Amino acid sequence: MAIRTTNRWKLGLFIVVTVAMGIASLFWLAQGRFRRDTFSAVAYFDESVQGLEVGSPMKFRGVPTGVVSDITIAPDRRHVQVTSEVYWDVMLRLGILTEKPTPRSSTPFIDADLRVQLATTGITGVKYLDVDVFDPARTPLPELPFPTPWNYIPSVPSTLKSLGDALTLVANRLPSIEDQAGGLMAEGKDSLAAIRRLATELGDDDGQFVQLLVGLHGAADRVRTALDEAHIDATTASLRHSAEAVASGVVDARLGATAAGLRDASSSVASAANGVGDQRDDLRAGLVAFREALESVRALVDSLDRDPAIVLRGRRIDDGAPPAR
Numbered sequence: 001m002a003i004r005t006t007n008r009w010k011l012g013l014f015i016v017v018t019v020a021m022g023i024a025s026l027f028w029l030a031q032g033r034f035r036r037d038t039f040s041a042v043a044y045f046d047e048s049v050q051g052l053e054v055g056s057p058m059k060f061r062g063v064p065t066g067v068v069s070d071i072t073i074a075p076d077r078r079h080v081q082v083t084s085e086v087y088w089d090v091m092l093r094l095g096i097l098t099e100k101p102t103p104r105s106s107t108p109f110i111d112a113d114l115r116v117q118l119a120t121t122g123i124t125g126v127k128y129l130d131v132d133v134f135d136p137a138r139t140p141l142p143e144l145p146f147p148t149p150w151n152y153i154p155s156v157p158s159t160l161k162s163l164g165d166a167l168t169l170v171a172n173r174l175p176s177i178e179d180q181a182g183g184l185m186a187e188g189k190d191s192l193a194a195i196r197r198l199a200t201e202l203g204d205d206d207g208q209f210v211q212l213l214v215g216l217h218g219a220a221d222r223v224r225t226a227l228d229e230a231h232i233d234a235t236t237a238s239l240r241h242s243a244e245a246v247a248s249g250v251v252d253a254r255l256g257a258t259a260a261g262l263r264d265a266s267s268s269v270a271s272a273a274n275g276v277g278d279q280r281d282d283l284r285a286g287l288v289a290f291r292e293a294l295e296s297v298r299a300l301v302d303s304l305d306r307d308p309a310i311v312l313r314g315r316r317i318d319d320g321a322p323p324a325r
Contacts, residue, residue, distance in 0.1 A: 037100075039088055039151070040069070040083055041058075041066070041083070041086050041109075041151050041153050042084075043154075044074050044079040045080045046078070046080075046157070047157060048080075052071065056129070057128045058128065058131065059131065060094070060132070061130075061132055063090070065087055066084045067084065067085055068129065076145045076146055109152070109153075114131060114133060115156045116129050139154075142155065
């Protein structure tokens with residue numbers, strides 16, 4: 001029985017064809033990606049783009065929409081120019097664009113509220129472009145010292161840059177804040193010292209506040225004594241009997257003494273009020289009201305002094321007041 005030998009040439013040809021078909025399949029699968037319909041978008045960043053590489057993804061709220069195709073320096077040699085290739089089919093599928101943008105397109109390239117910023121993936125430091133919607137009032141268009149292309153996307157500072165700028169601003173303002181705090185502490189100490197002095201003055205036995213209270217108490221006693229002597233609320237019969245004694249000057253002397261007492265009381269109150277400082281505005285207002293009351297009583301006593309019979313017959317009609325009953 002003959003033994004069949006393996007044809008090594010056919011085996012080698014089979015292996016070569018299989019490898020070639022595998023490579024062709026890979027090229028065919030990648031052909032759609034390499035020939036994907038895209039359009040370019042340009043952004044400028046006023047910060048470091050360390051961690052951003054060519055091929056880094058571009059995302060719209062986490063949805064992949066393109067890749068970074070070029071990173072270079074802007075014409076002002078300060079900003080960083082980043083060019084991305086945006087997938088047209090993805091933008092059309094998401095409803096962000098309805099017409100492929102071109103330099104001669106009648107529709108705006110992007111919406112007015114779209115902005116791009118650098119974002120970091122986790123803690124690895126790998127960055128990507130994050131496109132999102134921002135309030136145009138809070139994120140105005142950055143001012144660039146060179147003309148922008150038609151496919152320009154405005155950028156906003158990254159979160160890390162915003163945090164770093166805020167910390168730098170706070171650190172620069174620390175000296176002024178320290179000076180303001182020192183001034184406030186000095187003013188607080190002066191205020192506390194003034195309060196202590198006021199409390200000491202109010203607590204002294206010979207202080208102005210205590211003297212004022214003593215003067216008010218003495219004035220009140222004199223007014224009470226004068227009112228008791230005048231006794232305006234006496235009965236009409238007592239006033240009739242008193243009218244007969246007016247001719248002999250008894251009532252005149254009593255009313256004169258009463259008026260003098262009221263004048264002395266008013267003078268005492270006025271002198272006490274003049275000694276009160278600016279810190280006792282409320283007490284001064286009370287003294288003014290009290291003085292007006294004393295002036296009214298004094299006017300009444302003066303009227304009785306001039307014409308005691310006014311209590312019996314009342315005020316005259318030509319005075320503008322109704323007659324007393």
